Amino acid sequence: MIDLRRLQLLQALDQHRTVAGTAEALHVTPSAVSQQLASLAKESGVALVERHDRRFLLTGAGRVLLERAHVIFAEMERATADLHAYSAGDRGVVRVGAFSTGISDLIAPALAHLRESHPKWSFEVVQAEPEASTEMVRTGRLDVALTMSTSHMPPAGDPEFHTESVMVELFDAILPYQHPLAARTHLHLSDDLAGEDWIMSAPGTAWYSCVTGATNQAGFQPRVVHTVDDFSAVFALVRSGLGIALMPRLAWTGHNPPNVVVRGVRETARRHIVALTRAGASAEPLLTAVREAASKVPVPSVGPFAVAG
Known part of the structure; x- marks a missing residue:
């Protein structure tokens, strides 16, 4: 490798x-130049230079290599400029992952905003x-x-x-339109919903853990x-009158x-939504846009605690 x-x-x-x-231009000794050559x-x-008295001229191979060198130096200058921009918060390449509703309700609108405010940033989204x-x-x-802040x-x-x-994401009740509780402006978890048929995800999932914990x-x-x-x-089952659900707000x-x-x-x-990074890394400017x-x-x-969907 050169x-x-x-x-x-x-x-x-x-x-x-x-x-x-050459030594004077690079602030090194002539012997250092000879050693490096x-x-x-x-x-x-291959031979890269030919000596003519005290002068050195590039061989054909040397000219070919130097043509490539110009491209390499230009890319290095761009990379250095990008690093300075990154340090100043003006550029970055970020791979961001999120659960499905986090992507649709938080990541997608955040990245749409960042396309305008930070056009030189590049993001890759992974579910x-x-x-x-x-x-x-x-x-x-x-x-x-x-x-989410879970056991994982x-x-x-x-x-x-x-x-x-x-x-902090709250969970809301999803009810059939004809349900007697649909006329209420707000509900109590135990007083109003304890006797209902429930629709929920399987045990071990984040949704199940949050709801059963409450x-x-x-x-x-x-x-x-x-x-x-x-x-x-869930919506289809609720709409058919087959039960109610306590659904995270981002889901509806x-x-x-x-x-x-x-x-x-x-x-x-309720569940706490957090941004997780490796220690020493920064989630900015993505974190500000997500918030x-x-x-x-x-x-x-509708009222202090309720809305008709």
């Missing part, structure tokens, strides 16, 4: 034609569920993971990772009659399914 510093020396020799002139010839395997996010950040498959997160104080809070604290176990993982299936925003209402719930389940998107997530608007 040393870039020796390519710079060859470029200087082509300009000054003498060892003394000999090493460059050994690295390349990553909470149970896989920590390992993906650890191994470098992701630079930033938008994830690294323990507090882990020196390998850094976390930043993004938002219902256990409220003093009851939900009667789960339908187990699904897809939120569109952007949807307007017919014959379904959304109601806020007191003492509801801005989070601030625009719709909330129940």
